[in-house]
Amino acid sequence: MIKLYGHPLSDYATKLKIALLEKNIDFEEIKQYPSRESDYVKFSYTGRIPVIETENGVLGESSAILEFIEEEFPAIPLLPENKFERARIRQVGSIIENYIDLPARKVYAKYVAGKEFDSNDIESARIEIERAIEALNSLNCFESYAASKQFSFADCIALAIIPLVNDYLEVLTDIKVISELNNFANYYERIMSEKTYMGRIEKQRKLLQKAIARVRK
């Protein structure tokens, strides 16, 4: 059985959890925080989370893991047959990870670590995130699913990252995410009622919201 090492507040771990749940794959969750401890670095190669442990060995980097899960468990596919649509789904996933999550992380990761962040950090995050939102809106994302007419990699990424970034930034900055993303609020509500496993993910979100409120004090 696949073992998923991560913790509930990690959006990259959540992205994989959603993919495994959507595909109905049995997996074991093992609580792990990123660590530079030599045993964990040896095990994970990078000291980061998430990693998965399979019968073939340990695998890190969530995009590589997602591709592996898709190939290993094809019965419920997260990519369509059409090559252009597949690329479009990866494009949307990449925009969300690189231009929404990463810039936001420069603000919220500092905050969580108790480090100062300043208006320059916020302004550079704002520019990148606003441009990414503009791109997602012109790609008509979330009209049915995140990037296509079926649930895909892009949904796993969007559902893991967008609520988390939104929840952090609305407390720490005046950058708006969900309210600026066309169709996202309706899409999220629909996915919540369509996918029973999203109850687990929503519980994590509530935990995170509590944690953000705690750190803020």
Ligand SMILES: N[C@@H](CCC(=O)N[C@@H](CS)C(=O)NCC(=O)O)C(=O)O
């Ligand atoms: N590119 C990696 C990023 C993973 C990552 O950075 N995870 C964070 C936690 S969400 C982490 O382990 N951070 C520790 C660090 O920055 O050293 C992936 O997609 O898996």
